[in-house]
Amino acid sequence: xxxxxxxxxxxxxxxxxxxxxxxxxxxxxxxxxxxxxxxxxxxxxxxxxxxxxxxxxxxxxxxxxxxxxxxxxxxxxxxxxxxxxxxxxxxxxxxxxxxxxxxxxxxxxxxxxxxxxxxxxxxxxxxxxxxxxxxxxxxxxxxxxxxxxxxxxxxxxxxxxxxxxxxxxxxxxxxxxxxxxxxxxxxxxxxxxxxxxxxxxxxxxxxxxxxxxxxxxxxxxxxxxxxxxxxxxxxxxxxxxxxxxxxxxxxxxxxxxxxxxxxxxxxxxxxxxxxxxxxxxxxxxxxxxxxxxxxxxxxxxxxxxxxxxxxxxxxxxxxxxxxxxxxxxxxxxxxxxxxxxxxxxxxxxxxxxxxxxxxxxxx
Numbered sequence: 001x002x003x004x005x006x007x008x009x010x011x012x013x014x015x016x017x018x019x020x021x022x023x024x025x026x027x028x029x030x031x032x033x034x035x036x037x038x039x040x041x042x043x044x045x046x047x048x049x050x051x052x053x054x055x056x057x058x059x060x061x062x063x064x065x066x067x068x069x070x071x072x073x074x075x076x077x078x079x080x081x082x083x084x085x086x087x088x089x090x091x092x093x094x095x096x097x098x099x100x101x102x103x104x105x106x107x108x109x110x111x112x113x114x115x116x117x118x119x120x121x122x123x124x125x126x127x128x129x130x131x132x133x134x135x136x137x138x139x140x141x142x143x144x145x146x147x148x149x150x151x152x153x154x155x156x157x158x159x160x161x162x163x164x165x166x167x168x169x170x171x172x173x174x175x176x177x178x179x180x181x182x183x184x185x186x187x188x189x190x191x192x193x194x195x196x197x198x199x200x201x202x203x204x205x206x207x208x209x210x211x212x213x214x215x216x217x218x219x220x221x222x223x224x225x226x227x228x229x230x231x232x233x234x235x236x237x238x239x240x241x242x243x244x245x246x247x248x249x250x251x252x253x254x255x256x257x258x259x260x261x262x263x264x265x266x267x268x269x270x271x272x273x274x275x276x277x278x279x280x281x282x283x284x285x286x287x288x289x290x291x292x293x294x295x296x297x298x299x300x301x302x303x304x305x306x307x308x309x310x311x312x313x314x315x316x317x318x319x320x321x322x323x324x325x326x327x328x329x330x331x332x333x334x335x336x337x338x339x340x341x342x343x344x345x346x347x348x349x350x351x352x353x354x355x356x357x358x359x360x361x362x363x
Contacts, residue, residue, distance in 0.1 A: 037290040045102035048298045049095040052305055056092045059308035060085040062322070066312070070321040076137055079158040081312055083165070084130045088304040091123035095301070097192075106192040110181045113192035117180040118173050126169040127304070128216050131257075132223040133161050134311060139227040143234050172212055209272055217265045224254050253310050260303040264296035 063085040071078050097108060097116045106113060137158070179194035228250045235246050271289055312318045326332045 034287070034290070037287055037294070040291065041102050041294050044294060045298065046099040049099040049102075049301070052298075052301045053092050053095045053099075056088060056301075056305040059305055060088045060092070062325075063308045063312050063318075064089075066318060066321045066325065070324055071317070073155075076154045076158040077134075077141075077315075079155060079162060080130055080134050080137060081318075083162045084127060084134070084307060084311065087123045087127040087130060088307055090119060091127065092304055094120040094123075101192060105190045106182050107190070108182075108192075113182045114177055114180045117192055117194070118177040121173040121176045122166075122169045125172050125212070125216050126165055127307075128220045129165040129169060130162065132220045133158075133165065135220070135223040135227040139231060142231050168215070172215060213265055213268065213272075217261055221257065221261070224257060228254055249310070249314055256303070256306055256310060260300050260306070264293075264300040267292040267296045 063081060067073055067078050067082045067085070073079060073082060094116050097112070098120075100107065108116070176194060180192060181195055182190050183193055183195055184190050232247055232250050235250075267289065271293065313322055323332065327334060327336075
């Protein structure tokens with residue numbers, strides 16, 4: 001979703017501030033005391049963002065190194081994982097700006113506000129859409145294995161799909177690029193947010209918000225539920241290999257996505273509906289929404305740190321490549337690496353035209 005700053009803003013009786021109000025519940029509570037929310041965010045957000053930035057940067061950088069130097073982007077899964085890691089990395093690079101903004105105020109000016117806010121949203125939505133592609137690709141690789149093995153130009157099609165994803169993400173982010181600016185509120189604190197100076201109209205702005213929530217959460221969630229349910233059903237019917245690990249990975253992917261993304265989207269929906277709600281007059285309600293936004297939005301960011309684990313290094317192929325990296329930097333010996341690779345090869349038994357290793361690589 002669009003970055004949701006928590007601060008004070010002027011009265012919203014003028015329609016020019018409607019879009020800004022749509023993404024910040026504290027706009028509705030100018031007379032309310034908001035220092036408690038600001039002080040909480042000033043401590044919580046920089047600390048949390050710093051941890052996410054460091055861990056996510058290490059994990060996703062390791063994914064890119066593995067894919068470029070060891071896997072050479074030879075499969076459809078490699079292409080999707082590469083784009084997912086790039087989206088996560090660019091997204092993570094915006095967090096230091098938001099950490100500074102939370103601790104003091106926005107000190108980088110309007111131009112950087114447009115760039116950072118736009119980059120934040122582009123990469124967040126591209127990440128969600130790529131996860132949708134990953135779900136469909138895993139369905140095709142496991143459930144429609146015959147069609148997948150006989151298909152041509154798979155790499156080209158995956159690159160084309162990623163290109164479409166990035167274009168759609170940029171289109172969805174145009175409001176952030178256009179309306180974002182460094183804005184000074186009634187508390188004389190500068191923040192980076194969206195302000196509508198063009199009087200586009202409230203209906204359009206609400207539609208934009210709904211579309212973003214649908215594309216940024218609902219579509220990936222539905223794709224995961226449908227594809228992984230069918231995949232799990234297929235694995236349960238399969239015989240001849242240990243399927244428990246594959247099923248555990250499927251459950252972990254879905255559960256982590258729900259835990260990370262669902263709370264934030266629920267709170268964001270509450271914040272949007274607050275525009276038409278009588279609760280607007282309640283300072284307590286408005287403050288609670290602001291607290292919830294800070295916490296749930298931060299939890300959603302954890303997904304960037306978990307993606308390398310859930311989508312890459314739990315798979316056999318990437319785990320083998322990680323061991324090769326450890327061997328190259330001297331952490332393990334050649335004999336240890338060879339022994340592990342031999343064990344992996346022996347435990348991969350064919351099942352229904354596809355090996356267990358292939359299934360684990362797909363997952």
